[in-house]
Amino acid sequence: MILNCGVTLEKRKLLIQLDGDPQPSVFDQVVAYDAGADVVMSYGGVTPEAIREKVHGAIFTRGPKDLHRTAIFIGGSDVALGERLLAEARKHMLPQFGLRVSVLLDANGANTTAAAAVRAAARHLDLKTTKALVLAATGPVGQRVALLLARQGAEVRLGSRQASKAAAVAEAIRAKEPQAKLEAVAADPAGDLSTALAERTLVVAAGAAGALLLPSSARRSCPTLRVAIDLNAVPPVGIEGLGIADKAVEYDGVLGYGALGVGDLKMKIHKAAIARLFDRNDLVLDAEEVYALGEGL
Amino acid sequence: MILNCGVTLEKRKLLIQLDGDPQPSVFDQVVAYDAGADVVMSYGGVTPEAIREKVHGAIFTRGPKDLHRTAIFIGGSDVALGERLLAEARKHMLPQFGLRVSVLLDANGANTTAAAAVRAAARHLDLKTTKALVLAATGPVGQRVALLLARQGAEVRLGSRQASKAAAVAEAIRAKEPQAKLEAVAADPAGDLSTALAERTLVVAAGAAGALLLPSSARRSCPTLRVAIDLNAVPPVGIEGLGIADKAVEYDGVLGYGALGVGDLKMKIHKAAIARLFDRNDLVLDAEEVYALGEGL
Amino acid sequence: MILNCGVTLEKRKLLIQLDGDPQPSVFDQVVAYDAGADVVMSYGGVTPEAIREKVHGAIFTRGPKDLHRTAIFIGGSDVALGERLLAEARKHMLPQFGLRVSVLLDANGANTTAAAAVRAAARHLDLKTTKALVLAATGPVGQRVALLLARQGAEVRLGSRQASKAAAVAEAIRAKEPQAKLEAVAADPAGDLSTALAERTLVVAAGAAGALLLPSSARRSCPTLRVAIDLNAVPPVGIEGLGIADKAVEYDGVLGYGALGVGDLKMKIHKAAIARLFDRNDLVLDAEEVYALGEGL
Numbered sequence: 001m002i003l004n005c006g007v008t009l010e011k012r013k014l015l016i017q018l019d020g021d022p023q024p025s026v027f028d029q030v031v032a033y034d035a036g037a038d039v040v041m042s043y044g045g046v047t048p049e050a051i052r053e054k055v056h057g058a059i060f061t062r063g064p065k066d067l068h069r070t071a072i073f074i075g076g077s078d079v080a081l082g083e084r085l086l087a088e089a090r091k092h093m094l095p096q097f098g099l100r101v102s103v104l105l106d107a108n109g110a111n112t113t114a115a116a117a118v119r120a121a122a123r124h125l126d127l128k129t130t131k132a133l134v135l136a137a138t139g140p141v142g143q144r145v146a147l148l149l150a151r152q153g154a155e156v157r158l159g160s161r162q163a164s165k166a167a168a169v170a171e172a173i174r175a176k177e178p179q180a181k182l183e184a185v186a187a188d189p190a191g192d193l194s195t196a197l198a199e200r201t202l203v204v205a206a207g208a209a210g211a212l213l214l215p216s217s218a219r220r221s222c223p224t225l226r227v228a229i230d231l232n233a234v235p236p237v238g239i240e241g242l243g244i245a246d247k248a249v250e251y252d253g254v255l256g257y258g259a260l261g262v263g264d265l266k267m268k269i270h271k272a273a274i275a276r277l278f279d280r281n282d283l284v285l286d287a288e289e290v291y292a293l294g295e296g297l
Numbered sequence: 298m299i300l301n302c303g304v305t306l307e308k309r310k311l312l313i314q315l316d317g318d319p320q321p322s323v324f325d326q327v328v329a330y331d332a333g334a335d336v337v338m339s340y341g342g343v344t345p346e347a348i349r350e351k352v353h354g355a356i357f358t359r360g361p362k363d364l365h366r367t368a369i370f371i372g373g374s375d376v377a378l379g380e381r382l383l384a385e386a387r388k389h390m391l392p393q394f395g396l397r398v399s400v401l402l403d404a405n406g407a408n409t410t411a412a413a414a415v416r417a418a419a420r421h422l423d424l425k426t427t428k429a430l431v432l433a434a435t436g437p438v439g440q441r442v443a444l445l446l447a448r449q450g451a452e453v454r455l456g457s458r459q460a461s462k463a464a465a466v467a468e469a470i471r472a473k474e475p476q477a478k479l480e481a482v483a484a485d486p487a488g489d490l491s492t493a494l495a496e497r498t499l500v501v502a503a504g505a506a507g508a509l510l511l512p513s514s515a516r517r518s519c520p521t522l523r524v525a526i527d528l529n530a531v532p533p534v535g536i537e538g539l540g541i542a543d544k545a546v547e548y549d550g551v552l553g554y555g556a557l558g559v560g561d562l563k564m565k566i567h568k569a570a571i572a573r574l575f576d577r578n579d580l581v582l583d584a585e586e587v588y589a590l591g592e593g594l
Numbered sequence: 595m596i597l598n599c600g601v602t603l604e605k606r607k608l609l610i611q612l613d614g615d616p617q618p619s620v621f622d623q624v625v626a627y628d629a630g631a632d633v634v635m636s637y638g639g640v641t642p643e644a645i646r647e648k649v650h651g652a653i654f655t656r657g658p659k660d661l662h663r664t665a666i667f668i669g670g671s672d673v674a675l676g677e678r679l680l681a682e683a684r685k686h687m688l689p690q691f692g693l694r695v696s697v698l699l700d701a702n703g704a705n706t707t708a709a710a711a712v713r714a715a716a717r718h719l720d721l722k723t724t725k726a727l728v729l730a731a732t733g734p735v736g737q738r739v740a741l742l743l744a745r746q747g748a749e750v751r752l753g754s755r756q757a758s759k760a761a762a763v764a765e766a767i768r769a770k771e772p773q774a775k776l777e778a779v780a781a782d783p784a785g786d787l788s789t790a791l792a793e794r795t796l797v798v799a800a801g802a803a804g805a806l807l808l809p810s811s812a813r814r815s816c817p818t819l820r821v822a823i824d825l826n827a828v829p830p831v832g833i834e835g836l837g838i839a840d841k842a843v844e845y846d847g848v849l850g851y852g853a854l855g856v857g858d859l860k861m862k863i864h865k866a867a868i869a870r871l872f873d874r875n876d877l878v879l880d881a882e883e884v885y886a887l888g889e890g891l
Contacts, residue, residue: 012627016620023347026313026354029338030367033309034359041623041636042338050617056803057620060827060857062628070624097839097854209353233357245394260394263357320644323610323651326635327664330606331656339635506650530654542691557691560654 011069012038013278016058018046018085020076020107028075028106031267035274046076048088055092055101064098064281071277072103079140082107090284102283104273104290107140109266111290112273114144114206116266117229118152119294120257121202124227124248127152131224132202134158135187135213135238138165141231142206147173148291149202150180159187159196189213197222204229205238216240225254233259269294308366309335310575313355315343315382317373317404325372325403328564332571343373345385352389352398361395361578368574369400376437379404387581399580401570401587404437406563408587409570410503411441413563414526415449416591417554418499421524421545424449428521429499431455432484432510432535435462438528439503444470445588446499447477456484456493486510494519501526502535513537522551530556566591605663606632607872610652612640612679614670614701622669622700625861629868631665640670642682649686649695658692658875665871666697673734676701684878696877698867698884701734703860705884706867708738708800710860711823712746713888714851715796718821718842721746725818726796728752729781729807729832732759735825736800741767742885743796744774753781753790783807791816798823799832810834819848827853863888 015037017024024042032040043054058070074085086105093100106112121127132149136142137158149156150173160166166184173180187196189212197203201224205213209232219228219239228251232238237258241251247261272293273285283289312334314321321339329337340351355367371382383402390397403409418424429446433439434455446453447470457463463481470477484493486509494500498521502510506529516525516536525548529535534555538548544558569590570582580586609631611618618636626634637648652664668679680699687694700706715721726743730736731752743750744767754760760778767774781790783806791797795818799807803826813822813833822845826832831852835845841855866887867879877883 014624014627023340023343023350026338026351027358028354030311030354030358033311033336039627039634040336040338041620041634043617046617053617054620056828057622057624060854061621061624061861234353260357267358320637320640320647323635323648324655325651327608327651327655330608330633337633337635531650557654564655 011062011066014038014070015040015274015277016054016070016072017042018051018054018072018074019044020046020078020081020085025075027109028073031270032073032274035271036278037274046085048084051085051088052092055089058101059094059099067099067101067281068278070101072101073274073277074103074105075107077108077140079107079110079143086284086286095282101281102277102285104277104285106270106273106290109270110140110144111287112266112270113141113231113262114148114287115269115291115294116262117145117204117206117231118148118291119265119269120229120262121149121204121227122152124255125202127154130154130202131199132156132204133187133196133200135203135205136160136207136211138169139206139208142204143169143173144287145204145206146182147177147287150177150182151288154202155181157183157185157196157200159185161188162186187213189215193218194221197225199224201226202229203227203239204231206231207238208232209234210236211238212236212240213238214240219254220252227255227257229257229262231259231262233263265294265297268297272297308359308363311335311367312337312571312574313351313367313369314339315348315351315369315371316341317343317375317378317382322372324406325370328567329370329571332568333575334571343382345381348382348385349389352386355398356391356396364396364398364578365575367398369398370571370574371400371402372404374405374437376404376407376440383581383583392579398578399574399582401574401582403567403570403587406567407437407441408584409567410438410528410559410563411445411584412566412588412591413559414442414501414503414528415445415588416562416566417526417559418446418501418524419449421552422499424451427451427499428497429453429501430484430493430497432500432502433457433504433508435466436503436505439501440466440470441584442501442503443479444474444584447474447479448585451499452478454480454482454493454497456482458485459483484510486512490515491518494522496521498523499526500536501528503528504535505529506531507533508535509533509537510535511537516551517549524552524554526554526559528556528559530560562591562594565594569594605656605660608632608664609634609868609871610648610664610666611636612645612648612666612668613638614640614672614675614679619669621703622667625864626667626868629865630872631868640679642678645679645682646686649683652695653688653693661693661695661875662872664695666695667868667871668697668699669701671702671734673701673704673737680878680880689876695875696871696879698871698879700864700867700884703864704734704738705881706864707735707825707856707860708742708881709863709885709888710856711739711798711800711825712742712885713859713863714823714856715743715798715821716746718849719796721748724748724796725794726750726798727781727790727794729797729799730754730801730805732763733800733802736798737763737767738881739798739800740776741771741881744771744776745882748796749775751777751779751790751794753779755782756780781807783809787812788815791819793818795820796823797821797833798825800825801832802826803828804830805832806830806834807832808834813848814846821849821851823851823856825853825856827857859888859891862891866891
């Protein structure tokens with residue numbers, strides 16, 4: 001594109017948004033534009049079978065020297081599907097001909113939100129000695145928070161209404177990270193949370209919008225607690241008493257973070273990850289790479 | 298985005314197009330671009346259930362000071378569905394945190410077309426004393442024309458092939474505007490239209506593309522008629538004898554408007570409404586607000 | 595749009611991508627952006643019934659003097675469907691009012707790929723005296739290659755696993771081009787290809803990605819062969835022994851082209867065709883017009 005002011009712009013930065021949900025996320029599109037993508041090409045209802053055509057469309061349209069101006073973002077609410085889409089996308093690149101594009105996986109915002117939550121905790125706690133409780137650990141964000149905390153050396157208790165579901169997630173994390181110190185526990189907000197909270201210095205609530213996971217009374221009954229992070233942006237919040245805009249606000253000696261408080265950092269990480277995609281054409285940004293980006297901010 | 302000529306542009310103006318039809322309207326997208334939206338994010342097949350995620354994607358991605366650069370347009374051919382989408386969208390804004398974006402409802406172009414038709418009539422008639430016949434008054438545009446005319450004080454006769462359907466629309470308008478002077482009438486273009494036309498000074502044909510609603514003979518048999526407005530852009534026109542580009546063209550003492558003639562004003566109103574969305578983040582532009590915008594042009 | 599550097603840009607170049615496949619092609623979008631479209635409005639799952647609304651959206655939104663800034667691209671993997679979409683699109687233009695936009699048909703890249711393949715052959719052969727074998731001639735690209743070669747005067751043998759399917763395609767081409775010199779033949783890559791290859795100076799393989807159509811031994815057993823063009827971009831290639839990046843590379847006296855080798859020219863033709871759409875508002879670019887564009891490059 002040539003503007004009349006005499007400037008030749010480079011090829012536009014095209015982001016191919018592949019979303020497993022029927023309609024591609026508005027959130028991810030807005031962030032992509034604000035992170036510098038010139039165009040977001042959005043696809044909903046994406047299945048693994050549909051990936052080959054998309055990757056070929058990405059890698060066969062521009063020469064290797066311009067392929068860092070095309071990238072793929074994998075989103076959608078289903079993290080497991082996102083992981084399959086990512087694996088499929090990698091399979092159809094042709095690196096032997098220099099024909100590949102960079103890919104970011106952030107299904108359900110799981111990688112960026114989890115990275116931001118763990119970074120926020122790391123501001124106040126030494127993660128190597130942290131004893132964490134992740135509430136709604138079976139959800140997409142909860143799984144990633146647990147994984148990243150475990151990788152940083154924390155002792156992680158995974159809480160879910162059904163302990164068996166939490167145990168299945170613990171098993172999946174252990175498959176990736178055999179050294180992980182993990183424990184599954186039943187955590188019903190309407191029941192007794194004292195076992196789940198015992199000895200915890202960090203609690204992260206990663207539940208669905210509008211779901212209360214930790215009542216004030218339970219939070220106050222845990223004397224070891226130092227940091228409480230709530231990732232639910234829609235009132236009522238997940239950790240009772242916290243505000244969604246809280247950013248290290250003290251409540252009875254506990255530093256509280258709300259979704260918008262963590263959200264600043266999540267958004268910075270998300271945007272940095274999108275921007276990073278256009279630096280090179282050979283990146284694969286998954287949980288660890290996204291967390292590493294967060295460390296640099 | 299920084300251009301090499303040394304200019305920093307503001308955040309891009311993002312318009313989220315929510316369309317109840319399976320595929321989002323081309324028309325609305327083109328107008329949105331011409332009205333100054335930088336990016337139109339288009340969604341088809343939008344249901345009330347899908348609105349929450351869209352609104353959250355809009356309000357949680359930019360800080361309050363930039364939210365006037367994100368807006369929502371509600372389109373689609375089904376005006377009743379559009380109204381439900383609008384109601385749902387309003388429900389998920391979080392004004393208490395400054396987290397909201399402006400919204401324009403123009404399902405089926407009904408608000409802008411109806412506003413333009415009524416503005417065109419107002420150039421020649423005092424609406425307070427106008428006796429109008431709206432043909433195809435049960436359609437999405439016809440309903441809005443009848444509503445706006447009634448709100449301006451006109452006496453409005455609603456015509457439809459089946460009088461019972463026209464009566465149902467009259468009932469719905471009366472629910473919104475108890476003072477409305479309304480009457481339902483059977484109006485079959487192949488039959489006798491003399492009852493429908495009796496004493497009318499204004500006739501507006503708001504039928505489907507290519508449907509003839511008022512034969513020349515019927516039009517000429519109505520001595521009181523002063524203004525005839527046809528909103529059908531595809532030949533054959535709805536009011537026989539008029540041209541689609543007519544703009545106050547006289548036929549036997551009647552001033553005729555065709556769809557393209559009214560279309561100029563409709564387009565101005567439509568573009569002004571889109572542009573207005575990006576002035577502030579707290580607007581809700583429905584029939585009356587759109588009509589008011591038309592008065593200012 | 596007014597940039598701060600004091601420049602007023604013209605109305606944006608909007609390309610409406612109509613794709614018969616469930617999801618619109620990534621490839622076509624990237625090429626459209628690189629060819630100068632400012633915005634690509636992408637639609638998948640497009641049926642002939644959906645065309646009217648799209649064309650009306652295109653022609654009723656801008657005045658005749660700006661309609662060359664709106665254009666339609668028809669893609670998708672089904673060339674026959676693409677042709678129906680094109681016919682339908684033409685039907686809904688209103689040239690009598692100056693209300694039309696230019697249209698390019700390139701379903702499955704068939705027109706641009708076929709044009710590029712035939713242009714590549716014409717660099718080395720006099721097409722009037724060429725004896726060609728088109729493998730996978732029943733596929734969308736193969737059909738176009740056969741049609742264009744026949745129109746240039748070549749003698750064309752159409753090969754397919756089932757001779758009856760090849761015969762049906764020959765029949766369809768003859769309906770468009772009664773002078774065409776055509777012959778249908780069974781061509782099973784696992785069987786004997788000597789009849790299919792007899793006396794051929796040109797072979798074009800237009801099969802699906804990853805399908806081997808011509809083994810090395812068969813190729814080497816044809817002494818008359820001068821040029822071999824393989825349009826399959828995904829290994830294994832369609833003509834054994836050729837490289838996908840080959841561009842007139844010699845193999846035993848035969849000049850070989852791979853998909854990427856032809857791809858350079860295909861891409862130039864594709865981009866030129868897109869750019870051409872925005873020069874005027876009355877173009878219909880189908881096989882012949884696209885081939886003619888290729889002659890000028």
